[in-house]
Amino acid sequence: MAEEALRPGEVVARPGEGKFGTRIEASGHGWVMDEPVPYGGLDAGPTPYDALLAALGSCTSMTVRLVARQESIPLESITVRLRHDRNHARDCAQYVEAGTRLEAIYRTITLEGPLSEAQRKRLMDVADKCPVHRTLTGILHIHTEEAAAG
Secondary structure, three states: OOOOOOOOOOOOEEEOOOOOOOEEEEEEEEEOOOHHHHOOOOOOOOOHHHHHHHHHHHHHHHHHHHHHHHOOOOOEEEEEEEEEEEEHHHHHHHHOOOOOOEEEEEEEEEEEEEOHHHHHHHHHHOOOOOOOHHHHHHOOOOOOOOOOOO
């Protein structure tokens, strides 16, 4: 069966090597994602959560750099460090119902350059306005349908 061409903005995931390996195609680029060996994968690529964090981190960096350029803010470098915590609910027991699992992403941003406090504040405010951040913190609907085979 011939593979259908991707439409602009479309991403395709197909089985790759091993138990969990997955081939990803997007915007003319391809890469492999997998799970680490202890979870049954081959560790042949980043995990899905790595990709999620990479999307947020790269979007944050791009957005902050764009605004710094547009507003002539002397940003020399930005580093965005992220991690995902799947067990956050135990720390927030007073806020959630029993059995609910809260997901948390921790993002630490390092801004380098001769920035004033006002410029630092501006760029940190901008970080929360990147499109991926807005998608993740907004109301998100994922619509799933089955495509006809063959």
